[in-house]
Amino acid sequence: MSSDKILKQIAFIHEIDKLKYIQRKTRLFNSDRRENDAEHSWHLAVMALTLAEHANEPVDILKVIKMLLIHDVVEIDSGDIFLYDTVVNHDNTVLERQAAERIFGLLPAEQAEEFIAIWEEFETGDTPEAKFARSMDRLEPILQNASNQGGTWMEYDVEYATVIKRVSGIRHGSQPIWDFTKTLIDDSVEKGYLRKEEKN
Amino acid sequence: MSSDKILKQIAFIHEIDKLKYIQRKTRLFNSDRRENDAEHSWHLAVMALTLAEHANEPVDILKVIKMLLIHDVVEIDSGDIFLYDTVVNHDNTVLERQAAERIFGLLPAEQAEEFIAIWEEFETGDTPEAKFARSMDRLEPILQNASNQGGTWMEYDVEYATVIKRVSGIRHGSQPIWDFTKTLIDDSVEKGYLRKEEKN
Numbered sequence: 001m002s003s004d005k006i007l008k009q010i011a012f013i014h015e016i017d018k019l020k021y022i023q024r025k026t027r028l029f030n031s032d033r034r035e036n037d038a039e040h041s042w043h044l045a046v047m048a049l050t051l052a053e054h055a056n057e058p059v060d061i062l063k064v065i066k067m068l069l070i071h072d073v074v075e076i077d078s079g080d081i082f083l084y085d086t087v088v089n090h091d092n093t094v095l096e097r098q099a100a101e102r103i104f105g106l107l108p109a110e111q112a113e114e115f116i117a118i119w120e121e122f123e124t125g126d127t128p129e130a131k132f133a134r135s136m137d138r139l140e141p142i143l144q145n146a147s148n149q150g151g152t153w154m155e156y157d158v159e160y161a162t163v164i165k166r167v168s169g170i171r172h173g174s175q176p177i178w179d180f181t182k183t184l185i186d187d188s189v190e191k192g193y194l195r196k197e198e199k200n
Numbered sequence: 201m202s203s204d205k206i207l208k209q210i211a212f213i214h215e216i217d218k219l220k221y222i223q224r225k226t227r228l229f230n231s232d233r234r235e236n237d238a239e240h241s242w243h244l245a246v247m248a249l250t251l252a253e254h255a256n257e258p259v260d261i262l263k264v265i266k267m268l269l270i271h272d273v274v275e276i277d278s279g280d281i282f283l284y285d286t287v288v289n290h291d292n293t294v295l296e297r298q299a300a301e302r303i304f305g306l307l308p309a310e311q312a313e314e315f316i317a318i319w320e321e322f323e324t325g326d327t328p329e330a331k332f333a334r335s336m337d338r339l340e341p342i343l344q345n346a347s348n349q350g351g352t353w354m355e356y357d358v359e360y361a362t363v364i365k366r367v368s369g370i371r372h373g374s375q376p377i378w379d380f381t382k383t384l385i386d387d388s389v390e391k392g393y394l395r396k397e398e399k400n
Binding site for chain 2: 012014016020035042043046047051054061069177
């Protein structure tokens, strides 16, 4: 007979399959196809693994990867919030907190607490691990938009100052990666993929 | 100016986006939609994180997750091989080796070597980490097929003995997870999702 613990863990593993249906606004590299949250989470985890040496402070890379693997699981209930959305609150909302409790709550109690704590650490963004993990989450859509002739910047008419405001937090995770990102953003302005002037 | 190292790492990050287009035979839970390799890799990594305590031997979970995140990257060049394929060789083929060298070879030399070594360790399957990682890779499609009225077992008329032969390696990674899996497979036979008798 299978242990009660395994059955709870398998129930969680079933439930999070739904992340594969949560569509993001951003599209794959050089592509028209929108990315889903599961693909996104995988890509961020590999990015962190690849770029860890550039973190401003030494990071526990296992913790960074845990954060990135589960950071969007709450969106199964609350949906994806577009990075450049000007209406919806980007903070850790009541809805997201309820989602975390419901979904991680499928796990055995001690493990549920551990996963919720990791998710909260990512959301709060204060530790070296959270700062670095969040910089990965900001970097990916920039790489995608730059490869898609502006992507969501063009599609939603987002201007340069807004992009900088939303993504400059990358520098808190990694100064060298922010330097690279800044080059990519400037290059996008030059190519006409991102509007620097205010609209008249 | 961005370092040569970062540029190489970003080139790798771009390239592996293609994993999101590699379709597996297996379908999502309770679904008709096929899974892609990026979603699959994400799910296995979270499964390992969730189920690690059941490994037969203590495992370095960071290494297990690294393996699972990158184990299918070679399929960008070599394509997905169906678990129950009776013609194609499942071993580490020449094509896969070339793919590993090309794709991981985009990284700075030292990192490329590290990633190739992790991929090879997974493929060889001898260490406690590789055994546990491989057990996750075998478990996921069983969960999916059991939730899909037999899924690929029915679709490709795979019989019980073949399933057991292909997936019983799970016990090398975790005896309790194999016990659970065996229950699920027996239950699928009972429900008529998996054929136990030889065809006449």
